[in-house]
Amino acid sequence: MSFNVKEVAQLLKQAKENEKPYVFFTGAGCSVKADVPTATELIQEICKKFPIQVKNIDPEKDKYNYGKYMSALDKSERRELLKPHIIDNKKINWAHIALACLMQGGYIQRVLTFNFDSILSRACNLLGLHPSIYDFATANPHLYHLINDPSIVHLHGQGTGFVQLNTQEETLKHTEQLGDFIASTLNSNPSLFIGYSGNADEFFPLLEKKYSEQHRLIWTGRKQNIDQIEAESVKGFLKKNNNLTHYIGGIDADDFLIQLAKELECFPPELFSNPYRFLDQQLKNIQPYPLGDGLDILENLTGYLKEQAEKPLNKSLYTAVIHKYQNKESTKGLTEKAINDIMWAYDQQARYLRNQEKFEDSHRIYDQALAISTRHYGCLHNYALNLSDYANIKKDENLFNKIFELHEQAYKLQPFNADNIGNFGLSILRLACIKKDENLFKTAFEKFEISLGIQPDSLNFLGNYAIALSTLARIQQDEALFNKAIIEYQKALNIQPDDADILNNYGNVLSDLAKFKNDESLFQKAFAQYQKASKIRPNDTYNLACYYSLKNNLEVSKENLLHAEKYDSLPSNPHKHLSEDQDLNNIRQEQWFTELLERLKEKELKNKAA
Missing domain, CATH: 3.40.50.1220 (TPP-binding domain)
Known part of the structure; x- marks a missing residue:
């Protein structure tokens, strides 16, 4: 057992x-x-360091006989062998x-x-x-x-x-x-x-x-x-x-x-989860400071530790810096390196807040940081990306001018940084999708092409460029743009053939071109990509559901769509997406599909209420 x-x-x-x-x-x-070496590794070391001492030991018959090898050494030689591993090693x-x-x-x-x-x-x-x-x-x-x-x-x-x-x-x-x-x-x-x-x-x-x-x-x-x-x-x-x-x-x-x-819920230890509280508890074992000289180092430290212990570790380490340097005035006289370290703390705290989906708090931290210095690339670039994510979620066109300004400031500091240029293109693409503005799409293309000129093997840039091309291709029903998108996806798959996102997106553009040309062979190629993606992520079956709907295989479409619902792998904003996705038109009148939309709507309302 x-x-x-x-x-x-x-x-x-x-x-x-x-x-x-x-x-x-x-x-x-x-x-x-x-x-610390194993017995077998020590035997190998003995053979290397003490070949004369072990010359009579059969290397095949006794290759695992640690005791026999050690018995060939005197006690001084054993200590010499073990000291670096046992006594000197502090790991x-x-x-x-x-x-x-x-x-x-x-x-x-x-x-x-x-x-x-x-x-x-x-x-x-x-x-x-x-x-x-x-x-x-x-x-x-x-x-x-x-x-x-x-x-x-x-x-x-x-x-x-x-x-x-x-x-x-x-x-x-x-x-x-x-x-x-x-x-x-x-x-x-x-x-x-x-x-x-x-x-x-x-x-x-x-x-x-x-x-x-x-x-x-x-x-x-x-x-x-x-x-x-x-x-x-x-x-x-x-x-x-x-x-x-x-x-x-x-x-x-x-x-x-x-x-x-x-x-057993005893890991991680408090030393790692809250070092302030841990050290404060350890210091309680020390007797009070004996001198009445006004320099009670124990009380001073424990007071500070108690204050910090009340805060979560991943906040307190950065907020301590932010509280000390809250404005430009407080950093006067500091070196450029010291100011950069302060800006890094602001950036880390803002990113932490963004990961908690506290976007407004994160933006406030970045604004406070940029009031101290506008010459920190990390703050500028990461703020632009953070704000771009938020604007895309909210579909707020008004935020993009500030996003573009942040990208421009980052560009002035590092004009050949492909990440900033590529993410600038992503921000432009997001606004282009909201406004359906063909000129913005073309500007995004230019940014992606520049970033790929610097980093031609970047999956991120290739994927975003392909998405931009295929999105405009759908709007204009332009076969040439579809084909350009296909080329970019193929480049990406040559670099990373088992990326499920790229396979799914490649399948989508093949499917769109198949509908445009009414070409069954392209449908089959799209299906092949979806199948490859599903082998990598078996629960990601939404695209297969769309494919089977287009092919009027309603039962298999239902099976795949409900599987995606069960494993929470539907697209973002699922109620809106499924309501508008024309690939699902053949199943739209089915009772089970109506019930699915109702469940998604109810779930969305519950999440908003929470």
Whole structure:
């Protein structure tokens, strides 16, 4: 039997509620993304650095025998080998941060690790958790009942300790002393093994001997299933006890542990979600500042942290700058670089607000920024794009003069910036579509052609140019413009043949030209594009519905249109779009289509009310 992450999370939750939290056993796989090598990688390094010492070891027969290779080195050479990876390496990977979160949440009572590194203890300390640390390479294992949890137990020693157990002889001798401790652990709490293969030391036979099925045991590994596990002893053990021992395959320690912590709602830790509140809580452990000199650095800092902690992280980091530099007067005397940094903060905050669809607030931030300086390209360009999105949604012609002015100012700062020129063309195209102004379409063409002269392989510019050409082609019913649009779509597909948006739009222009020429072969080409797009995005079936409507295949059109409704893949403003799309004329009188329009209208009204 196997479990998914959600089910493992539920098991951990149940164990916590039963006051029997899980014990985790961790191996080298938990540390690899902190640049700590695996046993196999260390063997390769030993062969490279100490070729004389290992010359009598059979490289084929013993290629996975970590203990044998380590036994060929003296203790000084082992320390030389491990020091850069264990002691000098200060990196912390996300598997250990997630483990620390689970310990902090009370879901893990104890971590027993075969690793020498201190990554887990450093991750815990980073999050304000300070578990007890035990080095069982030197401690008396018979005193395990004195362990104070939550705890980290280094079964084979620590990198900074006096003893590290590496060889087969060392781990075998030590394992014999661990019997009572391991039996007590397995019989007292459920356990989970992660990042441990079971074939690099003498511990696994002890585990197999002491496991008595008192509690559940979960074993995770990179192999997809039990039969692919290299260690026959591990494979046999898991199959023998398969009612209570469970293998979860295809596991990356970092991914699995983060997902597990997320499921249990203890990730991300507060350090990342609100560092101000986190640091304020940590400083509460410090005794009051003792000197009466009026310079109470602790009180000053905690006051600031409390104020900032009340704000969301993604706002406070930028608004702190904005509050300090609210106008041009406040930036007098600052260097150009300092002013650019301030403008960047304004830009980031405005973009954050735009992503929250708070357009007016975003525009106010940009206006405040440009009152400080009109020489920041990012603010000018991103404001123009932001305002263009808003004007397009609102169909507000009056906003476009300001949009064009912003693009012009950005152009003066960076005249060869293809993004600004291409997005200028997009803004002109949007106004052209609203006004149905053929001259504006032609001006948009010019902008797209200039931007493509600078970046000929830009999918964004090719796609927008093709949309501009095909839109005017529909208005004028101009075959030459249809063909130009087709050429641009083909260029785009040569660059990115599996872009669903381009495939759908290419299908649309082929379909429009097919209607114009009454050409069945073009209809078939359009259908082929829709089919390719649907393989990439199976739920995006609106264009197929339109195609089948045109071909008078009403039942298949219905099936595809209702599928698009179910998976929310209808075009924007769906009620208006479906009401006006002439491709759907053949199904417009169908009762189910009338009911669909009513549902869309009702949904639209509910969204407006909300």
